[in-house]
Amino acid sequence: MSDDAVPAEATFNRVMLKISGEALMGDQGFGLHPPTIERIAKEVQTVHDMGVEICMVIGGGNVFRGLSGAAQGMERTTADYMGMLATVMNALAMQSALEGLGVFTRVISAIRMDEVAEPYIRRRAVRHLEKKRVCIFAAGTGNPYFTTDTAATLRANEMACEAIFMGKNGVDGIYDKDPAEHDDAVRFDEITYDEVLAKRLKVMDASAIALARDNNLPLIVFPLDEPGGFKGILAGRGTYTKVR
Ligand code: UDP
Numbered sequence: 206m207s208d209d210a211v212p213a214e215a216t217f218n219r220v221m222l223k224i225s226g227e228a229l230m231g232d233q234g235f236g237l238h239p240p241t242i243e244r245i246a247k248e249v250q251t252v253h254d255m256g257v258e259i260c261m262v263i264g265g266g267n268v269f270r271g272l273s274g275a276a277q278g279m280e281r282t283t284a285d286y287m288g289m290l291a292t293v294m295n296a297l298a299m300q301s302a303l304e305g306l307g308v309f310t311r312v313i314s315a316i317r318m319d320e321v322a323e324p325y326i327r328r329r330a331v332r333h334l335e336k337k338r339v340c341i342f343a344a345g346t347g348n349p350y351f352t353t354d355t356a357a358t359l360r361a362n363e364m365a366c367e368a369i370f371m372g373k374n375g376v377d378g379i380y381d382k383d384p385a386e387h388d389d390a391v392r393f394d395e396i397t398y399d400e401v402l403a404k405r406l407k408v409m410d411a412s413a414i415a416l417a418r419d420n421n422l423p424l425i426v427f428p429l430d431e432p433g434g435f436k437g438i439l440a441g442r443g444t445y446t447k448v449r
Pocket of ligand 1 (some may be wrong): 224225226227263264265266267269270271272284285286287288289291292310319344345346347348349350351352355356
């Protein structure tokens with residue numbers, strides 16, 4: 206089916222898109238790469254144009270990860286707060302790219318910084334979604350020792366999203382072993398959260414998995430680097446792995 210043949214009405218009404226901070230860095234290996242951010246923003250725009258209400262969580266690993274800071278002798282919670290601040294920069298960059306395309310957005314921060322982003326107020330965020338504003342949830346959960354996967358799962362539950370879409374670069378789903386290292390790696394079409402935990406597959410951290418599993422929130426892992434991929438996956442096309 207061509208891209209244009211995707212039905213105008215999507216199969217989902219409200220979704221969470223989770224991408225890692227590294228998705229924003231392009232080939233640079235670090236930081237933010239504006240053309241890459243714009244490309245992702247265009248993917249989001251096409252889904253927004255279908256009338257789907259979109260929540261986003263972007264990681265911070267392209268700038269700072271708490272665990273790496275701690276490994277180099279920093280105090281862990283301070284390092285984690287730095288990681289959370291990195292996600293705010295990424296959220297602002299995505300906001301700028303989306304608004305440049307004419308998509309209205311709100312950056313909603315779990316850590317108060319009123320001059321930069323709205324504070325998180327659940328009912329207000331829901332209202333933004335109803336008004337078709339893309340809500341970019343920044344600063345993770347606002348707590349150290351968590352990851353943005355947990356933040357995405359938490360907000361997806363709070364916002365009553367129907368699924369989390371985890372966009373990946375260079376991989377089209379979940380494999381039984383790393384496909385970059387093993388030619389015989391096999392992709393799962395569908396797998397349960399319990400199997401992900403039992404097989405120790407690196408999909409999301411265990412607290413995020415538990416939160417999604419216990420609230421019956423499906424996770425769809427799909428390739429974000431295929432043009433039209435996000436829109437296609439929402440219409441049930443393309444390759445992906447569904448976790449439930
Ligand atoms: N972080 C945190 N609490 C949260 C979310 C994130 O402390 O609720 C910190 C943590 O240090 C993490 C960093 O922010 O390493 C960046 O987030 P993450 O590693 O999830 O980013 P990604 O790997 O998705 O780019």
